[in-house]
Amino acid sequence: MSTNNKKLFLETYGCQMNVADSEVVASIMEHDGFAITKTREEADLILVNTCSIRENAETRVRGRVQGFSELKKKNPKLLVGVIGCMAERLGEKLFEEEKNVNLVVGPDAYMDLPLLVRKAENGENAINIELSLTETYKDICPSRIDETSISGFVSIMRGCNNFCTYCIVPYTRGRERSRNPESILKEVKDLADKGYKEVTLLGQNVNSFSYKNSVNQVSFPELLEMVAVSVPNMRIRFATSHPKDMSDDTLHVIARNKNICNFIHLPVQSGSDSVLKNMRRKYTQEWYKSKIEAIRKIIPDCGLSSDIFCGFYNESDEDFNETIELMKWAKYDLAYMFKYSERPGTYAYKNMKDNIPETVKQKRLEQMIELQNQISLENNQGDLGKVFEVLVEGISKKSDQEVYGRTQQNKVAVFPKKDYKVGDFVNVLIKSCTKATLIGEAV
Ligand code: 5AD
Ligand code: SF4
Numbered sequence: 001m002s003t004n005n006k007k008l009f010l011e012t013y014g015c016q017m018n019v020a021d022s023e024v025v026a027s028i029m030e031h032d033g034f035a036i037t038k039t040r041e042e043a044d045l046i047l048v049n050t051c052s053i054r055e056n057a058e059t060r061v062r063g064r065v066q067g068f069s070e071l072k073k074k075n076p077k078l079l080v081g082v083i084g085c086m087a088e089r090l091g092e093k094l095f096e097e098e099k100n101v102n103l104v105v106g107p108d109a110y111m112d113l114p115l116l117v118r119k120a121e122n123g124e125n126a127i128n129i130e131l132s133l134t135e136t137y138k139d140i141c142p143s144r145i146d147e148t149s150i151s152g153f154v155s156i157m158r159g160c161n162n163f164c165t166y167c168i169v170p171y172t173r174g175r176e177r178s179r180n181p182e183s184i185l186k187e188v189k190d191l192a193d194k195g196y197k198e199v200t201l202l203g204q205n206v207n208s209f210s211y212k213n214s215v216n217q218v219s220f221p222e223l224l225e226m227v228a229v230s231v232p233n234m235r236i237r238f239a240t241s242h243p244k245d246m247s248d249d250t251l252h253v254i255a256r257n258k259n260i261c262n263f264i265h266l267p268v269q270s271g272s273d274s275v276l277k278n279m280r281r282k283y284t285q286e287w288y289k290s291k292i293e294a295i296r297k298i299i300p301d302c303g304l305s306s307d308i309f310c311g312f313y314n315e316s317d318e319d320f321n322e323t324i325e326l327m328k329w330a331k332y333d334l335a336y337m338f339k340y341s342e343r344p345g346t347y348a349y350k351n352m353k354d355n356i357p358e359t360v361k362q363k364r365l366e367q368m369i370e371l372q373n374q375i376s377l378e379n380n381q382g383d384l385g386k387v388f389e390v391l392v393e394g395i396s397k398k399s400d401q402e403v404y405g406r407t408q409q410n411k412v413a414v415f416p417k418k419d420y421k422v423g424d425f426v427n428v429l430i431k432s433c434t435k436a437t438l439i440g441e442a443v
Contacts, residue, residue, distance in 0.1 A: 004033030009043035010145070013061055014051025016239060017173075017202050018084055020153040022049045023142030025083065025110050030143055032114040040071060045079045045117060047103075050086035052168045054341035058086055068100045079120045081105060083113075085172035088129050089345065095125045107158070107173050108132040131174035138183040141190065150197045150393065150423045154187050155179065156223065157203035162242060164269075165280045165347040166312060166340065169204055176204070178211045181218045185230055197391055197423050198235040201227065206238050207245035221249040228257040235391060235408070236260045240267065243291050244282045251298040261408040262299050266291065267307035271326030272319035275312055278352060285326060292330055303409025304330065309338040310368060311361030313352035320364050327371055333379050333411060337368045373435050380411070380433035387443060388413060392424045404437075413438040 008029050012022045025047060026036055037043055048065060051057040065080060072078050081103030082094055088106035095101055102120040105113060106129035116126035136158055144152060160169050161176040188199050201224070203209060209220040218226075228236050236259055243266055254260045266288075270276050273284045295302050308327070310320055327335070339361040342354040388407040396402035396414050403417045405426070414437055415428050428440040 002033050003035065006034050006044040007037040007042055008034040009037050009040050009046045010049065011046065011064070012049045014049070014053065014057060014085065016153055016200065017155065017204070018049045018051060020142065020155045020202055021084065021107060021110070023145055023153075024137045024140050024155075025049065025113065026143035026145055027140050028110055028113055029117075032117070036143070036145060041074075043071075043078065044075075045081065046071075047081045047083050050082055050084040052085035052089045052172050052343065054338060055343075056341070061086055062098060065098050065100050072100060079103065079117065081113075081116075081120070081126075083107075083110070085168070088131070088172040089168060091129050092125075092127060095127075102126065104129065106131065108135045110137065111135070133175055134177060136177060136179035136183075138180050141187065144191075144194065148422070150195070150391070151200070152191045152196045152198070153200050153202050154184060154191070155202045156184050156206060157209050160204040161208075162205060162282075163280065163347065165278060165352065166309075166343070168343040168346055171345050173204065176208065178209045180213075181211055181223055181226065184223065185226060188227055188231055188234075192231045192234055195423065196234065197425075198237065199227070199231070201236070201238040204240060205242045205245060207241050207247065207250060219249075220245075221247060221253045224250065224260065225253045225257060228253070228260050232259055234259060237263065237410075239265050241265060243268070243288050246291055248294055248298065251295060254302075255299050261303075261410065262301055263303040263305075263408060263410040264295055264299075265305045265307075266295075268326060268330070269308060270310075270312065270315070270319070271323035272315070273322075275315050275319050275323075278313055278348075280347070285322065288326075289329065301409070303333045303407070303411065305334040305336070305410065306330065306332045307336045307338070308368060309340050310364035311340040311356040313340075313348060313355060315340075315356055315364075324367065324371060327368065327375065331375050331379060332372065333376060333409060335368075335372045337365060337372065339365050377433070377435040380435065380438055383411070383430045383438055384433065385430065387427050387429050388438070388440075390415070390426050390428045392420055392422050392426060394422055407438070411438055412436065413440060415440045415442055418442065 050061045079102045080100045083105040087104045104127040109128035112128045119126040157178045159174045159176040211218045390405040390413045392403050392405040396404045404414045429443045430438045430440040432439045
Protein backbone atom coordinates (compact mmCIF):
# COMPACT_ATOMS: atom_id res chain seq x y z
CA MET A 1 0.00 0.00 0.00
CA SER A 2 1.32 3.43 -0.90
CA THR A 3 1.16 6.24 1.61
CA ASN A 4 0.21 9.87 1.18
CA ASN A 5 1.64 10.82 4.60
CA LYS A 6 -1.83 11.83 5.76
CA LYS A 7 -3.52 10.67 8.90
CA LEU A 8 -7.14 9.72 9.57
CA PHE A 9 -8.83 9.86 12.95
CA LEU A 10 -12.03 7.81 12.96
CA GLU A 11 -14.67 8.11 15.65
CA THR A 12 -17.66 5.80 15.89
CA TYR A 13 -21.07 6.28 17.51
CA GLY A 14 -24.11 4.04 17.60
CA CYS A 15 -24.63 0.37 16.91
CA GLN A 16 -22.30 -2.56 16.25
CA MET A 17 -23.02 -2.15 12.55
CA ASN A 18 -21.31 1.24 12.71
CA VAL A 19 -18.27 -0.34 14.35
CA ALA A 20 -18.11 -2.81 11.48
CA ASP A 21 -18.64 -0.03 8.91
CA SER A 22 -15.82 2.02 10.42
CA GLU A 23 -13.49 -0.92 9.80
CA VAL A 24 -14.58 -0.90 6.16
CA VAL A 25 -13.96 2.85 5.98
CA ALA A 26 -10.53 2.43 7.60
CA SER A 27 -9.62 -0.17 4.99
CA ILE A 28 -10.78 2.01 2.07
CA MET A 29 -8.83 5.00 3.39
CA GLU A 30 -5.70 2.94 4.08
CA HIS A 31 -5.75 1.81 0.47
CA ASP A 32 -5.89 5.48 -0.45
CA GLY A 33 -2.67 6.08 1.49
CA PHE A 34 -4.00 7.31 4.82
CA ALA A 35 -2.60 6.00 8.09
CA ILE A 36 -5.01 5.54 11.01
CA THR A 37 -4.13 7.62 14.06
CA LYS A 38 -5.45 7.41 17.59
CA THR A 39 -4.57 11.06 18.26
CA ARG A 40 -6.99 13.70 17.00
CA GLU A 41 -4.34 16.42 17.16
CA GLU A 42 -2.22 14.83 14.44
CA ALA A 43 -5.11 14.08 12.06
CA ASP A 44 -5.47 15.58 8.57
CA LEU A 45 -8.95 14.09 8.31
CA ILE A 46 -11.50 13.31 11.01
CA LEU A 47 -14.44 11.09 10.11
CA VAL A 48 -17.30 10.74 12.56
CA ASN A 49 -19.49 7.69 11.96
CA THR A 50 -22.90 8.63 13.28
CA CYS A 51 -26.24 7.34 14.53
CA SER A 52 -29.75 8.77 14.07
CA ILE A 53 -31.80 6.30 16.06
CA ARG A 54 -32.79 8.80 18.78
CA GLU A 55 -32.46 12.55 18.96
CA ASN A 56 -29.92 12.45 21.79
CA ALA A 57 -27.57 10.35 19.61
CA GLU A 58 -27.54 13.17 17.07
CA THR A 59 -27.18 15.89 19.70
CA ARG A 60 -24.05 14.20 21.02
CA VAL A 61 -22.45 14.07 17.58
CA ARG A 62 -23.25 17.72 16.91
CA GLY A 63 -21.56 18.67 20.17
CA ARG A 64 -18.55 16.63 19.18
CA VAL A 65 -18.30 18.17 15.71
CA GLN A 66 -18.63 21.69 17.14
CA GLY A 67 -15.79 20.81 19.51
CA PHE A 68 -13.45 20.40 16.52
CA SER A 69 -13.28 24.21 16.11
CA GLU A 70 -10.16 24.38 18.27
CA LEU A 71 -8.41 21.72 16.17
CA LYS A 72 -9.38 23.50 12.96
CA LYS A 73 -7.93 26.74 14.30
CA LYS A 74 -4.61 25.02 14.96
CA ASN A 75 -4.64 23.17 11.65
CA PRO A 76 -6.65 25.09 9.01
CA LYS A 77 -6.18 22.22 6.54
CA LEU A 78 -7.96 19.76 8.81
CA LEU A 79 -11.02 18.20 7.12
CA VAL A 80 -14.03 16.91 9.05
CA GLY A 81 -16.51 14.42 7.62
CA VAL A 82 -19.84 13.26 9.01
CA ILE A 83 -20.55 9.76 7.73
CA GLY A 84 -23.27 7.17 8.37
CA CYS A 85 -26.90 7.62 9.38
CA MET A 86 -26.85 11.33 10.26
CA ALA A 87 -25.18 12.10 6.94
CA GLU A 88 -27.92 10.21 5.17
CA ARG A 89 -30.74 11.80 7.14
CA LEU A 90 -29.55 15.41 7.07
CA GLY A 91 -27.55 15.59 3.84
CA GLU A 92 -26.67 19.11 2.62
CA LYS A 93 -28.23 20.63 5.75
CA LEU A 94 -25.20 19.49 7.71
CA PHE A 95 -22.98 21.95 5.82
CA GLU A 96 -25.31 24.81 6.77
CA GLU A 97 -25.91 23.77 10.36
CA GLU A 98 -22.41 22.60 11.30
CA LYS A 99 -19.75 24.96 10.01
CA ASN A 100 -16.92 22.52 10.73
CA VAL A 101 -18.24 19.90 8.32
CA ASN A 102 -16.45 19.45 4.95
CA LEU A 103 -17.74 16.01 3.92
CA VAL A 104 -21.10 14.27 4.21
CA VAL A 105 -21.11 10.60 3.25
CA GLY A 106 -23.97 8.11 3.62
CA PRO A 107 -23.64 4.42 4.59
CA ASP A 108 -23.68 3.12 1.00
CA ALA A 109 -21.18 5.63 -0.43
CA TYR A 110 -17.97 4.74 1.38
CA MET A 111 -16.26 3.48 -1.79
CA ASP A 112 -16.47 7.09 -2.98
CA LEU A 113 -14.63 8.46 0.07
CA PRO A 114 -11.17 8.89 -1.52
CA LEU A 115 -12.67 10.95 -4.35
CA LEU A 116 -14.77 13.02 -1.95
CA VAL A 117 -11.72 13.73 0.19
CA ARG A 118 -9.92 15.06 -2.92
CA LYS A 119 -12.88 17.37 -3.57
CA ALA A 120 -12.92 18.57 0.03
CA GLU A 121 -9.17 19.20 -0.17
CA ASN A 122 -9.96 21.50 -3.10
CA GLY A 123 -12.30 23.48 -0.91
CA GLU A 124 -15.61 22.01 -2.06
CA ASN A 125 -18.36 20.73 0.20
CA ALA A 126 -18.15 17.04 -0.73
CA ILE A 127 -21.29 14.95 -0.46
CA ASN A 128 -22.54 11.52 -1.52
CA ILE A 129 -25.66 10.18 0.18
CA GLU A 130 -26.87 7.89 -2.55
CA LEU A 131 -28.36 4.66 -1.23
CA SER A 132 -27.71 1.45 -3.10
CA LEU A 133 -29.73 -1.70 -3.69
CA THR A 134 -26.62 -3.83 -3.98
CA GLU A 135 -23.64 -2.39 -2.07
CA THR A 136 -22.42 -4.83 0.63
CA TYR A 137 -18.68 -3.95 0.60
CA LYS A 138 -18.12 -7.64 0.01
CA ASP A 139 -14.68 -7.16 -1.53
CA ILE A 140 -13.33 -4.94 1.24
CA CYS A 141 -11.31 -6.70 3.90
CA PRO A 142 -12.08 -4.56 6.97
CA SER A 143 -9.09 -3.13 8.87
CA ARG A 144 -9.33 -4.37 12.41
CA ILE A 145 -8.75 -1.06 14.15
CA ASP A 146 -8.42 -2.55 17.62
CA GLU A 147 -5.64 -5.01 16.93
CA THR A 148 -5.51 -6.47 20.42
CA SER A 149 -9.12 -7.57 20.22
CA ILE A 150 -10.20 -11.21 20.12
CA SER A 151 -13.81 -10.53 19.16
CA GLY A 152 -14.77 -9.19 15.74
CA PHE A 153 -17.83 -8.20 13.73
CA VAL A 154 -18.69 -9.39 10.25
CA SER A 155 -21.54 -7.70 8.46
CA ILE A 156 -23.72 -10.21 6.60
CA MET A 157 -26.46 -7.95 5.36
CA ARG A 158 -27.30 -4.26 5.15
CA GLY A 159 -30.45 -2.19 5.34
CA CYS A 160 -33.94 -2.95 6.57
CA ASN A 161 -37.29 -3.46 4.85
CA ASN A 162 -39.46 -3.59 7.94
CA PHE A 163 -40.41 0.06 8.28
CA CYS A 164 -41.44 -0.10 11.91
CA THR A 165 -43.35 3.18 12.15
CA TYR A 166 -41.01 4.81 14.72
CA CYS A 167 -37.71 3.84 13.11
CA ILE A 168 -35.38 5.88 10.93
CA VAL A 169 -33.13 2.97 9.91
CA PRO A 170 -34.92 1.98 6.68
CA TYR A 171 -34.47 5.59 5.52
CA THR A 172 -30.83 5.99 6.54
CA ARG A 173 -29.59 2.52 5.63
CA GLY A 174 -31.85 1.75 2.72
CA ARG A 175 -33.21 -1.51 1.43
CA GLU A 176 -32.26 -4.90 2.75
CA ARG A 177 -29.57 -6.79 0.85
CA SER A 178 -27.61 -9.89 1.78
CA ARG A 179 -23.94 -10.36 1.25
CA ASN A 180 -22.40 -13.22 -0.72
CA PRO A 181 -21.86 -16.16 1.71
CA GLU A 182 -18.46 -16.92 0.17
CA SER A 183 -17.15 -13.47 1.06
CA ILE A 184 -18.65 -13.80 4.56
CA LEU A 185 -16.90 -17.14 5.12
CA LYS A 186 -13.64 -15.71 3.81
CA GLU A 187 -13.81 -12.82 6.25
CA VAL A 188 -14.67 -15.08 9.18
CA LYS A 189 -11.74 -17.38 8.37
CA ASP A 190 -9.49 -14.36 8.09
CA LEU A 191 -10.48 -13.41 11.65
CA ALA A 192 -9.72 -16.95 12.81
CA ASP A 193 -6.29 -16.80 11.10
CA LYS A 194 -5.58 -13.51 12.89
CA GLY A 195 -6.21 -15.22 16.24
CA TYR A 196 -9.74 -13.97 16.89
CA LYS A 197 -11.79 -16.22 19.17
CA GLU A 198 -15.26 -14.83 18.60
CA VAL A 199 -17.23 -13.40 15.70
CA THR A 200 -20.60 -11.64 15.67
CA LEU A 201 -22.56 -11.80 12.42
CA LEU A 202 -24.27 -8.46 11.97
CA GLY A 203 -27.31 -7.07 10.25
CA GLN A 204 -30.39 -4.99 11.09
CA ASN A 205 -32.47 -8.12 10.75
CA VAL A 206 -30.18 -11.13 10.29
CA ASN A 207 -32.99 -13.68 10.28
CA SER A 208 -34.18 -12.52 6.92
CA PHE A 209 -30.74 -13.10 5.40
CA SER A 210 -31.26 -14.69 2.00
CA TYR A 211 -28.68 -14.98 -0.73
CA LYS A 212 -29.60 -16.27 -4.16
CA ASN A 213 -27.30 -17.02 -7.02
CA SER A 214 -27.92 -18.97 -10.21
CA VAL A 215 -27.44 -22.33 -8.46
CA ASN A 216 -28.82 -22.10 -4.96
CA GLN A 217 -30.25 -20.05 -2.15
CA VAL A 218 -28.75 -19.68 1.32
CA SER A 219 -30.96 -18.84 4.32
CA PHE A 220 -29.84 -17.45 7.70
CA PRO A 221 -29.84 -20.80 9.55
CA GLU A 222 -27.87 -22.32 6.68
CA LEU A 223 -25.33 -19.51 6.73
CA LEU A 224 -25.04 -19.70 10.52
CA GLU A 225 -24.26 -23.39 10.37
CA MET A 226 -21.78 -22.94 7.50
CA VAL A 227 -19.93 -20.35 9.59
CA ALA A 228 -19.99 -22.50 12.74
CA VAL A 229 -18.59 -25.51 10.89
CA SER A 230 -15.92 -23.48 9.09
CA VAL A 231 -14.38 -22.10 12.32
CA PRO A 232 -15.01 -24.79 14.97
CA ASN A 233 -12.70 -23.13 17.50
CA MET A 234 -14.38 -19.77 17.38
CA ARG A 235 -17.48 -18.62 19.22
CA ILE A 236 -20.27 -17.40 16.95
CA ARG A 237 -22.83 -14.72 17.88
CA PHE A 238 -25.33 -12.81 15.79
CA ALA A 239 -27.47 -9.66 16.04
CA THR A 240 -30.13 -8.35 15.58
CA SER A 241 -33.14 -10.63 15.22
CA HIS A 242 -36.65 -9.52 14.44
CA PRO A 243 -39.03 -11.85 16.33
CA LYS A 244 -41.26 -12.31 13.29
CA ASP A 245 -38.37 -13.87 11.32
CA MET A 246 -36.84 -16.01 14.09
CA SER A 247 -37.31 -19.58 12.85
CA ASP A 248 -37.16 -22.85 14.79
CA ASP A 249 -34.58 -23.91 12.18
CA THR A 250 -32.26 -21.22 13.54
CA LEU A 251 -32.89 -22.38 17.12
CA HIS A 252 -32.03 -25.98 16.17
CA VAL A 253 -28.82 -24.83 14.46
CA ILE A 254 -27.82 -23.02 17.67
CA ALA A 255 -28.71 -26.05 19.79
CA ARG A 256 -26.66 -28.50 17.75
CA ASN A 257 -23.53 -26.40 17.18
CA LYS A 258 -21.56 -26.07 20.39
CA ASN A 259 -19.64 -23.02 19.18
CA ILE A 260 -22.75 -20.94 18.44
CA CYS A 261 -23.39 -19.06 21.67
CA ASN A 262 -26.56 -19.85 23.57
CA PHE A 263 -27.71 -16.29 23.52
CA ILE A 264 -30.41 -14.45 21.61
CA HIS A 265 -31.21 -10.77 21.41
CA LEU A 266 -34.90 -10.62 20.57
CA PRO A 267 -36.19 -7.03 20.79
CA VAL A 268 -39.84 -6.93 21.87
CA GLN A 269 -40.21 -3.08 21.90
CA SER A 270 -43.55 -3.22 23.78
CA GLY A 271 -45.78 -5.74 25.54
CA SER A 272 -49.06 -4.18 24.41
CA ASP A 273 -50.81 -5.47 21.29
CA SER A 274 -52.25 -2.10 20.40
CA VAL A 275 -48.83 -0.39 20.73
CA LEU A 276 -47.19 -3.21 18.75
CA LYS A 277 -49.79 -2.67 16.05
CA ASN A 278 -49.08 1.07 15.95
CA MET A 279 -45.39 0.25 15.78
CA ARG A 280 -46.07 -2.09 12.83
CA ARG A 281 -44.11 -4.87 14.47
CA LYS A 282 -46.24 -7.59 12.82
CA TYR A 283 -46.55 -9.80 15.94
CA THR A 284 -48.68 -9.90 19.08
CA GLN A 285 -47.64 -10.36 22.67
CA GLU A 286 -48.90 -13.95 22.53
CA TRP A 287 -46.94 -14.72 19.39
CA TYR A 288 -43.78 -13.21 20.89
CA LYS A 289 -44.22 -15.32 24.02
CA SER A 290 -44.50 -18.45 21.90
CA LYS A 291 -41.09 -17.58 20.37
CA ILE A 292 -39.54 -17.29 23.82
CA GLU A 293 -41.13 -20.60 24.80
CA ALA A 294 -39.62 -22.21 21.69
CA ILE A 295 -36.19 -20.79 22.62
CA ARG A 296 -36.45 -22.09 26.21
CA LYS A 297 -37.51 -25.52 24.93
CA ILE A 298 -34.97 -25.95 22.13
CA ILE A 299 -32.02 -24.20 23.87
CA PRO A 300 -32.64 -24.75 27.61
CA ASP A 301 -29.76 -22.60 28.91
CA CYS A 302 -30.14 -19.72 26.47
CA GLY A 303 -29.34 -16.15 27.54
CA LEU A 304 -31.94 -13.66 26.43
CA SER A 305 -31.94 -9.91 25.91
CA SER A 306 -34.29 -7.33 24.45
CA ASP A 307 -34.83 -3.74 23.36
CA ILE A 308 -37.86 -2.02 24.87
CA PHE A 309 -39.04 1.56 24.68
CA CYS A 310 -41.82 3.41 26.43
CA GLY A 311 -43.90 6.44 25.58
CA PHE A 312 -44.76 5.67 21.97
CA TYR A 313 -47.90 7.20 20.43
CA ASN A 314 -51.03 6.64 22.53
CA GLU A 315 -49.29 4.35 25.06
CA SER A 316 -51.72 4.29 28.00
CA ASP A 317 -50.97 3.25 31.58
CA GLU A 318 -52.59 -0.10 30.77
CA ASP A 319 -50.43 -0.52 27.66
CA PHE A 320 -47.32 0.27 29.64
CA ASN A 321 -48.36 -2.14 32.35
CA GLU A 322 -48.49 -4.89 29.73
CA THR A 323 -44.85 -4.14 28.94
CA ILE A 324 -44.01 -4.42 32.64
CA GLU A 325 -45.89 -7.74 32.88
CA LEU A 326 -44.14 -9.05 29.79
CA MET A 327 -40.74 -8.14 31.25
CA LYS A 328 -41.63 -10.03 34.43
CA TRP A 329 -42.68 -13.01 32.36
CA ALA A 330 -39.74 -13.04 29.93
CA LYS A 331 -37.12 -12.49 32.68
CA TYR A 332 -34.52 -11.07 30.27
CA ASP A 333 -30.91 -11.29 31.39
CA LEU A 334 -30.37 -7.86 29.91
CA ALA A 335 -32.55 -5.21 28.30
CA TYR A 336 -31.74 -1.99 26.47
CA MET A 337 -34.45 0.44 27.49
CA PHE A 338 -35.35 3.80 25.97
CA LYS A 339 -37.92 6.58 25.79
CA TYR A 340 -39.61 7.11 22.44
CA SER A 341 -37.84 9.77 20.41
CA GLU A 342 -39.72 11.11 17.42
CA ARG A 343 -37.66 10.93 14.23
CA PRO A 344 -38.49 13.29 11.34
CA GLY A 345 -39.16 11.35 8.18
CA THR A 346 -40.69 8.27 9.78
CA TYR A 347 -44.30 7.15 9.37
CA ALA A 348 -44.97 7.94 13.04
CA TYR A 349 -43.59 11.46 12.63
CA LYS A 350 -46.09 12.11 9.87
CA ASN A 351 -49.08 10.25 11.22
CA MET A 352 -48.82 9.60 14.96
CA LYS A 353 -48.44 12.54 17.26
CA ASP A 354 -45.72 12.26 19.91
CA ASN A 355 -48.44 12.58 22.55
CA ILE A 356 -46.98 11.15 25.74
CA PRO A 357 -45.55 13.88 28.01
CA GLU A 358 -41.81 13.76 28.72
CA THR A 359 -42.44 13.42 32.47
CA VAL A 360 -44.57 10.31 31.88
CA LYS A 361 -41.96 8.83 29.55
CA GLN A 362 -39.25 9.45 32.14
CA LYS A 363 -41.27 7.86 34.95
CA ARG A 364 -42.04 4.81 32.83
CA LEU A 365 -38.41 4.44 31.80
CA GLU A 366 -37.28 4.55 35.42
CA GLN A 367 -39.86 1.92 36.34
CA MET A 368 -38.59 -0.39 33.56
CA ILE A 369 -34.97 0.09 34.56
CA GLU A 370 -35.68 -0.64 38.22
CA LEU A 371 -37.59 -3.79 37.35
CA GLN A 372 -34.92 -5.01 34.93
CA ASN A 373 -32.17 -4.43 37.49
CA GLN A 374 -34.03 -6.65 39.90
CA ILE A 375 -34.62 -9.36 37.27
CA SER A 376 -30.97 -9.29 36.14
CA LEU A 377 -29.86 -9.73 39.76
CA GLU A 378 -32.27 -12.62 40.34
CA ASN A 379 -31.16 -14.31 37.10
CA ASN A 380 -27.52 -13.97 38.14
CA GLN A 381 -28.31 -15.36 41.59
CA GLY A 382 -29.77 -18.36 39.78
CA ASP A 383 -26.31 -18.98 38.28
CA LEU A 384 -24.58 -19.40 41.66
CA GLY A 385 -22.96 -22.82 41.92
CA LYS A 386 -23.01 -23.36 38.14
CA VAL A 387 -19.95 -23.67 35.90
CA PHE A 388 -19.71 -21.58 32.69
CA GLU A 389 -17.17 -21.46 29.90
CA VAL A 390 -15.78 -17.91 29.88
CA LEU A 391 -13.80 -16.35 27.02
CA VAL A 392 -11.24 -14.04 28.64
CA GLU A 393 -11.42 -10.50 27.21
CA GLY A 394 -9.17 -8.48 29.50
CA ILE A 395 -7.87 -7.49 32.91
CA SER A 396 -10.61 -6.43 35.32
CA LYS A 397 -10.90 -2.67 35.73
CA LYS A 398 -11.27 -3.06 39.48
CA SER A 399 -8.24 -5.29 40.13
CA ASP A 400 -5.18 -6.27 38.09
CA GLN A 401 -5.29 -9.63 39.85
CA GLU A 402 -8.52 -10.51 38.09
CA VAL A 403 -9.62 -11.07 34.50
CA TYR A 404 -13.03 -10.64 32.95
CA GLY A 405 -14.79 -12.25 30.04
CA ARG A 406 -18.20 -13.39 28.93
CA THR A 407 -20.14 -16.62 29.19
CA GLN A 408 -21.91 -18.00 26.11
CA GLN A 409 -25.04 -16.38 27.56
CA ASN A 410 -23.28 -13.03 27.18
CA LYS A 411 -22.94 -12.40 30.92
CA VAL A 412 -19.78 -10.76 32.20
CA ALA A 413 -17.80 -12.98 34.59
CA VAL A 414 -14.80 -12.00 36.72
CA PHE A 415 -12.28 -14.41 38.27
CA PRO A 416 -8.66 -14.56 39.59
CA LYS A 417 -6.13 -13.99 36.84
CA LYS A 418 -3.45 -16.57 37.72
CA ASP A 419 -1.81 -17.44 34.38
CA TYR A 420 -4.86 -16.88 32.22
CA LYS A 421 -4.62 -14.50 29.31
CA VAL A 422 -6.87 -12.74 26.85
CA GLY A 423 -8.36 -15.24 24.39
CA ASP A 424 -8.36 -18.25 26.77
CA PHE A 425 -11.51 -20.30 27.26
CA VAL A 426 -11.80 -21.05 30.99
CA ASN A 427 -14.41 -23.00 32.97
CA VAL A 428 -15.51 -20.82 35.86
CA LEU A 429 -17.55 -21.81 38.93
CA ILE A 430 -19.82 -18.92 39.95
CA LYS A 431 -19.64 -18.07 43.66
CA SER A 432 -21.27 -14.65 43.95
CA CYS A 433 -22.74 -11.93 41.76
CA THR A 434 -24.07 -8.42 41.32
CA LYS A 435 -26.82 -7.41 38.88
CA ALA A 436 -24.22 -6.89 36.16
CA THR A 437 -21.46 -9.40 36.94
CA LEU A 438 -20.88 -13.02 37.84
CA ILE A 439 -17.93 -13.55 40.20
CA GLY A 440 -16.19 -16.91 40.38
CA GLU A 441 -13.11 -19.12 40.26
CA ALA A 442 -11.56 -21.21 37.53
CA VAL A 443 -12.12 -24.93 37.96
N1 5AD B 1 -37.15 6.10 19.74
C1 5AD B 1 -36.70 5.33 20.75
N2 5AD B 1 -36.11 4.14 20.55
C2 5AD B 1 -35.98 3.70 19.28
N3 5AD B 1 -35.44 2.57 18.78
C3 5AD B 1 -35.53 2.61 17.44
N4 5AD B 1 -36.14 3.76 17.06
C4 5AD B 1 -36.42 4.45 18.18
C5 5AD B 1 -37.05 5.70 18.45
N5 5AD B 1 -37.52 6.48 17.47
C6 5AD B 1 -34.88 1.51 19.63
C7 5AD B 1 -35.55 0.16 19.38
C8 5AD B 1 -34.50 -0.56 18.59
C9 5AD B 1 -33.22 -0.01 19.17
C10 5AD B 1 -32.02 -0.21 18.32
O1 5AD B 1 -33.51 1.36 19.33
O2 5AD B 1 -35.75 -0.45 20.61
O3 5AD B 1 -34.58 -1.97 18.73
FE1 SF4 C 1 -35.82 -0.25 12.72
FE2 SF4 C 1 -37.75 -2.13 12.80
FE3 SF4 C 1 -35.78 -2.27 10.93
FE4 SF4 C 1 -35.20 -2.73 13.53
S1 SF4 C 1 -36.59 -3.98 12.24
S2 SF4 C 1 -34.02 -1.45 12.08
S3 SF4 C 1 -36.59 -1.33 14.59
S4 SF4 C 1 -37.36 -0.69 11.09
